Amino acid sequence: MELEAWYMDSSEEDQREPHKLNPNQPVSLEDLKKLGVFYWKLNADIYETDPELEQIRKEQGYSYKDVITIHKDTLPNYEEKLKMFFEEHLHLDDEIRYILDGRAYFDVRDREDRWIRISMNKGDLITLPAGLYHRFTLDTTNYTKAMRLFVGEPVWKAYNRPADDFEVRQKYLESLQGS
Numbered sequence: 001m002e003l004e005a006w007y008m009d010s011s012e013e014d015q016r017e018p019h020k021l022n023p024n025q026p027v028s029l030e031d032l033k034k035l036g037v038f039y040w041k042l043n044a045d046i047y048e049t050d051p052e053l054e055q056i057r058k059e060q061g062y063s064y065k066d067v068i069t070i071h072k073d074t075l076p077n078y079e080e081k082l083k084m085f086f087e088e089h090l091h092l093d094d095e096i097r098y099i100l101d102g103r104a105y106f107d108v109r110d111r112e113d114r115w116i117r118i119s120m121n122k123g124d125l126i127t128l129p130a131g132l133y134h135r136f137t138l139d140t141t142n143y144t145k146a147m148r149l150f151v152g153e154p155v156w157k158a159y160n161r162p163a164d165d166f167e168v169r170q171k172y173l174e175s176l177q178g179s
Contacts, residue, residue, distance in 0.1 A: 003029060003039050003124060008107065008115040015086055015137045016105075019117060027116050036129035036175060037108060037118070044100045044123045047147065053098070056125070062096060062149040070104070071143045085136040089158040092168050093151065095134070098125040102144035109133040111176055120144070131172025133161055 005027040008019040029039055042053055056062070072078045088109075097106075099120045106118045108128060119139075120126065128134050138144055148154070163169055 002041070003032075003118065003120075003126075005029075005032060005116055005118045007110075008117045014140075016140045016142070018119075018139075027110075031110075032108075032116070032118070034176075035108060035110060035116075036132060036172065038127045040125040042098065042123050042125055044098070047098070047100055053125075057149065060096075060127075061151045063152060064150040064154050065147055066154070067100065067145065067147050069143075069145045070102075070138060082137065084158075087158070088133055088135050088161045090131055090133050090161070090163050090166070090169060090172075091128075091155070091158060092166070093130050093155055095128040096126070096149035098147040098149065099123065100145045100147055103139045103141055104144040104146070105137050105139060107135045107137075129172055129175070131166070131168040131170075133163075 006018075006020050007025040007027065009021050011017075011019055013019075032039065040052075040056060042050060047053060057065075069075065070078075070081070075081055097120070099122055101122055103122075104120045106120060106126065106128065107115050108118065109132065110116055118126065159166060
């Protein structure tokens with residue numbers, strides 16, 4: 001199954017719900033690419049030995065990896081972390097996540113500052129470019145296991161919006177002009 005993404009409604013209800021507009025307004029992979037978001041579908045059952053994942057890591061320079069399980073029984077300060085992940089923010093480096101099990105959502109801003117929700121399922125690998133405003137949440141299953149990938153040593157710092165003065169944000173906005 002291909003990645004599913006859509007424009008979100010403005011409801012403030014449970015962040016774990018899909019929040020699709022009525023009628024739904026889907027967003028294509030091509031539209032996501034224009035925002036700098038890239039996607040691969042891999043076989044998460046063989047992630048430890050997957051040659052396709054190794055090839056992507058080699059090509060993209062993803063030298064660091066770890067695995068995080070986001071569930072109330074496994075993640076210390078679970079509720080606090082979920083709130084933090086759902087704050088709109090950007091990073092100085094790309095954010096690369098590979099869903100090994102469970103489901104989750106990444107929400108990203110489009111050129112007009114509208115939210116796009118990206119549904120992430122087992123086997124989905126996504127990269128969000130440095131400087132893109134985004135947030136993360138689980139869906140109603142309240143569980144995901146994800147591989148976090150980095151170029152070099154991991155940097156865990158998020159900069160909450162507003163962060164428009166950051167050079168990485170300006171570079172990101174400039175990159176949109178060319179696409």
